[in-house]
Amino acid sequence: MKSAKENKIALDQKSALLKAEQWCAYQERSQHEMRSKLYEWELKIAEIEEIIAELIANNFLNEERFALSYASGKHHIKKWGKLKIKQGLKLKRVPDKIIQKALSSLDEEIYLKNLTQLFEKKASTITEKNAAKRSYKLLNYLLSKGYEKDLIFLLLKNNELD
Template sequence: MEAKKPIILDKKAALMKAEHYCAYQERAQQEIRNKLYEWGLHSADVENIISELITTNFLNEERFAMAYVSGKFNIKKWGKIKIKQGLKLRKVPDRMIAKALNSIDYDDYLKVIQDAAEKKLRTITEKEPYKRKHKLVTYLMGKGFESDVILSVLKDNNLQ
């Protein structure tokens, strides 16, 4: 199979294509940077285009972080740990990650954990209570929820 050839674009074409790429969906700066390099641009041009996208508000890291948190929490029902890892992989600054995570309503967060626990409990066939609880906690931690919050929710809702 033939190796995929990089697309070589000039700066103007790359800017237009990047604007379209950003308009379609919120993007992190790192995603755009990777895409521009993939299109065969050099670092000076890449940074100029990123600056232009920020100036014209096509690229907004804070808006991206908020959209990412909202989507992963409301749609995928991920916990804060897993969401934070996803944002760190996209090189979003820590203060923006913290601000975006703080936008999650705490009561909604507890409700999502409770709902996920109740749903999972119905599928766990283990009879021994300790192993059953261990499987449930492991599952919830895998979804990115904090162990102390999980244990608190399980205790408060008698889901042991």
């Protein structure tokens, strides 16, 4: 069976642009993701930069639109908190200003509702009798989902688990 390396096809700039447009049309992409994909296709640096510029000019690539989509999707589908979303966007090399705009676009009411739902769901699965250990497990779980400590402590206090 052939490896992924052996199946690589050298693309010229025009066909790479078409393929990149299709890839971006399927789902929002960051410039970093697109650049990585173009490197995978073994294009020259100058060609990559030209393709990126063309994709931005034709509105196939838009960092702000990507960040808003990413934040919304991770929050609504995976129930991630702002800290984890921020970290994910940083890994995609999205600028800080755009990250802040994406995070501020999240509905605060839904954000708190998701946190409460995760808290209740996890609390119902923890069989620990010791209140301190129980709250520690809840704290760690919610921190791993990317929620802020102060919100978690407030939730623990309101549910008398601190």
